[in-house]
Amino acid sequence: MELYNGDLYWPTTESDDVVLKKSEKKEHYDVLVIGAGMSGTLTAYTLQQDGVDFAVLDGRKVGTGSTSANTGLIQYSNDIMLHELAEKIGEEAAVRFYRLCLDAVESLDQVAEDVGASEIYIRRDSLCFASEEADVAKLKLEYEMLSKHGFEVEWLDREALRERFPFEKPAALITKGDAEVNPLTLSRQIIRHLSKQHVPIFEETSVDEVVSDGEDWLVFTSNGTFKANKVIFATGYGPAPLLDSHRIDLNRSYAIATNPIAEFTEWEGRALIWETKRPYLYLRTTPDGRIIAGGLDEDKAETPHNEALMNDRAERVKEKIAELFPMYDLEVDYAWVALFGESVDQLPFIGEHPNRPNLFYLLGYGGNGTVYSMLGSHILSALVRGQVHPDADLVRLDRT
Template identity: 75%
Template structure:
């Protein structure tokens, strides 16, 4: 993707819900630019601000640059399901990369959920970061075997999980499915509030944010990098540069293993109670593309799905409303006792790598140039995980976990789409 394509790309369209929960915009004073920074993070979405947060916590001098305003990208369209389980199940990932590495990656994701809990508490967002169980149900009888295999592998490796057969599921939820898997230790979040609270926390601590500052190029200079912008007097020098640009362009990185698709989401009217929703668990299913459902602190249901292999968001409001109505109908099939109306409906881009893992690490040929690209359904979890790996890398700390998500990994799935 070139810069012109990136400029035209719209990350979301429609009527977003999360911005309505924020009563105050963030107003950041333009900082004075210094001659040199240890680390420059490009991007102030969830991955960028979490990376800056972790680096700052670890005592690293860091600044953040973004071509837009903080929180204006895909974070506002994120549906905020925080799960350590991935779009590729643990047993499927084990078949792909080996059981030891697959289990280690899942453990890193579970640890990242806990770390996000700590971040939310530190920055004053613990009221919008709530721990939840997740329930994944078998969409059809044929999927029960796969789901049972996942349950057995999770429990064998110490992940807290519970198996529900048809009767046990029906006793706890108002819908009937062949079976379900309950996993523990996940969460739901208002992603926009969390990311903005991180920005407020970092800004108060003196971390500079350069908004509306487009990066046009990065050029090696000695043992560091010159980061170019359209304004000659705003060229930055940093020893380390981290691209946390979400679904935007990532300069000097081969994009051939990345696919952009689009998905749809809704937020309903507030409901008086969730008595029929055991623990307000995060709900998803085995079929692909899958329906996912969660609640919010003000009593709404957020649901999404209907993924399409199209790398642009639709401009047709009628199409978005049509997809929204289909999602609402699927939620009503699960919870027929709720009287639902769609109050917010939107479409958003999401990225996937063809092996379902994020790309995190140092450029294989360009020292001190790093990427945190959390492609997949667990972007916020990957962002937290990646921030910790990158903090080790820029501080010269060996971390064997980086090889699982390294940029130059080569597997059979790089040439054959799963």
């Protein structure tokens, strides 16, 4: 499966390949983590913190899957708003899930500090604006629900928004506690950290088949057979073996990185920006002064190799930035398209296979994949150690 296509920005910020300590394959592991992108590395980090015996496998060189195409907006708010999620799963469960996401943003901050990546994990506010007048009522409901449950949120009407940003929209919310990240650097720093801790990591080890022998799982790979009591699939938007995928939609999204901008005096706090319309525009800045923006999502599970189409989408994203910030002289320096997955209810799938004991999945489908991966790593670490996690029911694989 081709996860992305185009000219990626993040690899240009990483000058060195990850040099791993050579790992000798053991006869048996307690846990195998399959996948060394953001989901796999965060899972591995948490397992290592919790003292689990495990190894990591990845079919590619580490950091060359979906993580390198991630736009790096870290937000606890979801593609489905809190008040909308409450209508689907109940207010108590919805608030519990949102708190998990907020806690995950804090955990990511600690991970970045621990692995020496604090300079690329930068805390930001988020601004969500009403795309049109009809969306103001929905945004107001969200403001009231967030306020009711103690989330730090600010309401801006049209005039207040115009005083603080150089564009006019009917209304907006500012939420606190989010972040931006260079996802490739963070995942690679985690891998470097784990390698120094002598965690066995086997890259360019593609998985061919996973079979139970009655007691353990045999994982047949291009690098021989691995045996483990438990297997965690942290495969991003790639295939999830032995799992029914009928409740998952794969789509594609376009993104660009602009030329560096001299200063962002008009962009208050360099906040992460998104909107109520679906599909929505999302944008952020980078430490070297670029704007990363994306959107124009399409319901197609393939990445096009059509240069004219790619150029058209890149120009359209640039034009949307210019509508908000007309004072910037923008050029498209990098443009790409990437697959992303969504579940029917907009929540991730995290937990044990309902019919195959000791097979686990961390599938962070949705717009907050990195946040879902962080919270999921704690759930899975508890489950593989035989513990009960109080929030595992929210994201279990067999939920209706």
